[in-house]
Amino acid sequence: MASEVLPELLEAVRRFVDKRLIPLEAQVDEADEVPADVVADMKALGLFGLSIPEEYGGLGLGMEDEALVAMEFGRTSPAFRSVFGSTVGIGSQGIVMDGTDAQKRAYLPRLASGELISSFCLTEPDAGSDAASLRTRARRDGDAYVLDGTKRYITNADKADVFTVMARTADTPKPADGVTAFIVEAATPGLKIGRPERKMGQRGAHVCDVVFDGCRVPADRVIGGSKGEGRGFRTAMKVIDRGRLHIAAVCVGTAGRLVQEMRRYALERRQFGKPIADFQLVQAMIADSETERCAARALVLEAARQRDTGAGVTKEASMAKYFASEMVGRVADRAVQVFGGAGYIADYGIERFYRDVRLFRLYEGTSQIQQLVIAREVLKDQDA
Ligand SMILES: Cc1cc2nc3c(=O)[nH]c(=O)nc-3n(C[C@H](O)[C@H](O)[C@H](O)COP(=O)(O)OP(=O)(O)OC[C@H]3O[C@@H](n4cnc5c(N)ncnc54)[C@H](O)[C@@H]3O)c2cc1C
Numbered sequence: 001m002a003s004e005v006l007p008e009l010l011e012a013v014r015r016f017v018d019k020r021l022i023p024l025e026a027q028v029d030e031a032d033e034v035p036a037d038v039v040a041d042m043k044a045l046g047l048f049g050l051s052i053p054e055e056y057g058g059l060g061l062g063m064e065d066e067a068l069v070a071m072e073f074g075r076t077s078p079a080f081r082s083v084f085g086s087t088v089g090i091g092s093q094g095i096v097m098d099g100t101d102a103q104k105r106a107y108l109p110r111l112a113s114g115e116l117i118s119s120f121c122l123t124e125p126d127a128g129s130d131a132a133s134l135r136t137r138a139r140r141d142g143d144a145y146v147l148d149g150t151k152r153y154i155t156n157a158d159k160a161d162v163f164t165v166m167a168r169t170a171d172t173p174k175p176a177d178g179v180t181a182f183i184v185e186a187a188t189p190g191l192k193i194g195r196p197e198r199k200m201g202q203r204g205a206h207v208c209d210v211v212f213d214g215c216r217v218p219a220d221r222v223i224g225g226s227k228g229e230g231r232g233f234r235t236a237m238k239v240i241d242r243g244r245l246h247i248a249a250v251c252v253g254t255a256g257r258l259v260q261e262m263r264r265y266a267l268e269r270r271q272f273g274k275p276i277a278d279f280q281l282v283q284a285m286i287a288d289s290e291t292e293r294c295a296a297r298a299l300v301l302e303a304a305r306q307r308d309t310g311a312g313v314t315k316e317a318s319m320a321k322y323f324a325s326e327m328v329g330r331v332a333d334r335a336v337q338v339f340g341g342a343g344y345i346a347d348y349g350i351e352r353f354y355r356d357v358r359l360f361r362l363y364e365g366t367s368q369i370q371q372l373v374i375a376r377e378v379l380k381d382q383d384a
Contacts, residue, residue: 006065012045013072021076028204029352032196034083042114047084049112051242052092056108063242063304067249071297074253078356079204081250086156087111089246090364091118093239094164094181100225103183107162119160121151121210122236128152129369131166132176132233136212138167143219145169145182147190147212153363157193157208161186164223164239165212166232181223181232190215201355241314243364244321245307248300251324251360255293258328258335258353262286265339276338285334292331296324315377322370325360332357
C-alpha cells in the first residue's frame, strides 16, 4: 500500500524542498529556528508518520521507500529533516518495534500526525560511544519507576512532548542487560530540559540536556510492558540500525545537492578566459564526488532492501552510515574547493553545508564505532 503512494509522495517532497525549504536555508541558519508554518506544512505532508504503520495513522513506508524520501530531504539543510527526524526515527521506532498494543494505540497515531514530537535519550555525559555503560537510574517504587540522571545532546528535546529514555534498572554482569526503555512524557514532574547548546552547524535543530530528578514514570510505560525490563538496550540498537540507514540516505541526498552546486558554479565561473568547468583538475573533483555519491546510494538502497526482506542489517547499516557520512564530508570539502574563495563565504551557502555535514560522522555512532561494528560482524561470520 505505502509503495503505491510513493511516487506521489516523492514528487510532493521534491517540490516542497525546492520551492519552500531551499529558499529558507540562510534564514533558518541565521535565526536558528525552523518557522512554525514550515513545520505545519510538514505535518500536512504526512512526514511525521513516514515510518509509522498505516493502522496507526502513518504512511507505513518500508526502509527502501523511507531512504528515497530521506534522499530528497537531504538536498536541503539537514535542520529541516531534524524537525520530524527524531519522531520518525529514533523517537518512535522503539514503540513501533517493541511497544505493547496499548502503547502503540496511545502514542503512535499522535506521533504520526505530528501532534506529538518525540526524542530519543540514550547519550549521557559519561556514556557516549559506550552507551551500554549509561548511569541514569530507574528504581521500581510500587506501580512506578523513579528516574534520576542526565541525558546529553538530545535532539529536539526542547520541542518534544514524549521521550524514549534508556535507563538502568539493574546492575548486571553485562551492563547492556540491565537497561530498560521507558516512554516519558515531557510534562512529567522531575523532568527538566537544559538550554539549547551552541553548535558548529545544523542551526535550526536544537540539542539540550534532559535531566531526571526523582521523575516518577508509571510502570506501564516500560516499552514492551512487563516483559520489557532489561530489554531496552536491544530496543535501542534495533532502532539505531534503522536510524543509521536513514542518516546514510540523507548524506546521499546532500552529496547530490553539492554535486549540482559544483556543476552550476563550475559552468558559470570563468577564469583564464573560460569556465572553470573546462579545467580537468576541477572536473576531477566533480567526477570523484559523483562517483562516491552513486556508490553510497547503491550501498544504502541495497541495505534498505535487505532490511525490507526481514534480514538483519547491523553490518550493512553500519557500512552504509560509515561510507555515506565520510563520503559527504569529502564531497562538501571538494565543493568548497570548486567554489574557491566563495566556498568560504557565507552568502554562497557552501560553507554552511560543510559545517552541517560534519555531524553525520558523529551521531548515531561515530565512524570509529561503525568500523568496530563492521569488523565485529565480519570476524564472527566466515561468509560475510
Ligand atoms: C548534534 C548532536 C545531536 C545528537 N542527538 C542525540 C540524540 O538525539 N539522542 C542521543 O541519545 N544522543 C544524541 N547525540 C549524541 C551522539 O550520539 C554522541 O555524541 C556520539 O555517539 C558520540 O559519543 P560522545 O560524544 O560521548 O563521544 P565519545 O564516545 O567520547 O568519543 C570520542 C572519540 O573517541 C572515539 N572512540 C570512543 N570509543 C572508541 C573505541 N572503542 N574505539 C575507537 N574509538 C573510540 C570516538 O569515535 C570519538 O572519535 C547527539 C550528538 C550531537 C553532537
